[in-house]
Amino acid sequence: MKVLITPRGFANYGLDQVKYMESKGLSVHYNNTGKQYTKEEFHKLASDADAIIVGVDIIDRELMDKCPKLKVICKFGVGTDNIDLDYVKEKGIFVGRTVGSNSKAVAEHVIALMFAESKNLYGTIKEVKEHKWNKPTGQELSGKTLGIIGFGMIGKNLANFANGLSMKVYAYDAFEITDEVAKEYHVEKKSLEEIISESDYISLHVPLLDSTKNMISTEEFKKMKKGACLINAARGGIVDEETLYEALASKEIRSACFDVYSSEPPKADDKLTTLDNFLLTPHTAARTVESEKRTCEMSTQIIVKHLME
Numbered sequence: 084m085k086v087l088i089t090p091r092g093f094a095n096y097g098l099d100q101v102k103y104m105e106s107k108g109l110s111v112h113y114n115n116t117g118k119q120y121t122k123e124e125f126h127k128l129a130s131d132a133d134a135i136i137v138g139v140d141i142i143d144r145e146l147m148d149k150c151p152k153l154k155v156i157c158k159f160g161v162g163t164d165n166i167d168l169d170y171v172k173e174k175g176i177f178v179g180r181t182v183g184s185n186s187k188a189v190a191e192h193v194i195a196l197m198f199a200e201s202k203n204l205y206g207t208i209k210e211v212k213e214h215k216w217n218k219p220t221g222q223e224l225s226g227k228t229l230g231i232i233g234f235g236m237i238g239k240n241l242a243n244f245a246n247g248l249s250m251k252v253y254a255y256d257a258f259e260i261t262d263e264v265a266k267e268y269h270v271e272k273k274s275l276e277e278i279i280s281e282s283d284y285i286s287l288h289v290p291l292l293d294s295t296k297n298m299i300s301t302e303e304f305k306k307m308k309k310g311a312c313l314i315n316a317a318r319g320g321i322v323d324e325e326t327l328y329e330a331l332a333s334k335e336i337r338s339a340c341f342d343v344y345s346s347e348p349p350k351a352d353d354k355l356t357t358l359d360n361f362l363l364t365p366h367t368a369a370r371t372v373e374s375e376k377r378t379c380e381m382s383t384q385i386i387v388k389h390l391m392e
């Protein structure tokens with residue numbers, strides 16, 4: 084049986100896992116090109132696969148119809164918005180996710196973005212290298228309010244880290260957060276509206292779904308504090324980027340820090356990237372050595388279990 088692995092991480096951090104799968108009699112094809120597969124490459128390689136470990140490549144109806152043997156898909160991570168889950172169900176294909184494998188990495192990245200923003204690191208590092216000696220005054224995270232929208236694996240890890248920085252942490256989730264969980268993570272349960280209007284930092288950790296698409300838009304920006312910083316390390320599309328541009332350019336809110344974007348990479352003429360109060364990383368929140376290794380291990384376990392047992 085053939086396993087196709089598209090994420091590049093396996094070539095660096097998962098070769099022992101490739102060997103393990105081979106020792107189980109599986110024929111493994113992993114991406115060692117150093118680049119994301121093109122759609123054509125992906126479709127060709129997937130056509131005779133029994134299982135796919137997939138990163139961001141699109142698994143839609145067109146792809147699945149070309150893969151008659153496909154039985155198991157494992158997302159290298161958690162966000163399954165690149166997979167047509169309705170058609171997967173229709174086809175009887177199992178979909179696994181490596182739940183929790185990268186939550187620490189993403190939560191740390193959010194903390195890093197908050198520090199970069201509050202201490203002006205993004206601009207000042209560049210300026211000193213350009214021999215400019217400006218000394219903007221920053222602000223402390225300690226004592227500030229962090230509102231977490233989506234209190235799953237990443238949201239909970241973030242709450243732990245933020246508590247360690249003496250931040251006041253609010254949490255909201257579509258599912259009820261029990262009193263026990265709120266106590267365990269030292270968070271105050273709040274409504275979405277309260278988080279939007281009362282937080283100094285607002286961090287999004289919901290999946291991209293129809294119900295979360297553009298969940299932050301004109302009305303939400305109006306309700307935010309003038310000094311608010313919006314962080315999106317979840318998915319592009321959850322924030323309406325047109326209205327974000329207006330909110331940042333007019334200083335309706337102070338700043339935004341994004342790891343994800345509706346177009347990745349952002350288009351060359353995107354106005355947002357011209358703004359000094361918009362900080363951007365290239366979808367690297369989950370990319371740490373530790374998280375890549377963990378994700379390779381967990382996805383391998385999922386494939387072996389669901390393909391062979």
Ligand SMILES: NC(=O)c1ccc[n+]([C@@H]2O[C@H](COP(=O)([O-])OP(=O)(O)OC[C@H]3O[C@@H](n4cnc5c(N)ncnc54)[C@H](O)[C@@H]3O)[C@@H](O)[C@H]2O)c1
Nearest residue numbers: 161162233234235236237256257288289290316317368369
């Ligand atoms: N930047 C990155 O590299 C990166 C890496 C990993 C995950 N992510 C994104 O982060 C998201 C969260 O990851 P996770 O591991 O915490 O997932 P998770 O499934 O553990 O948590 C998601 C939480 O969002 C909640 N939720 C769903 N819809 C909601 C809504 N409308 N309003 C409020 N809450 C809602 C769910 O109930 C759940 O508790 C993923 O779906 C993925 O898109 C990004």
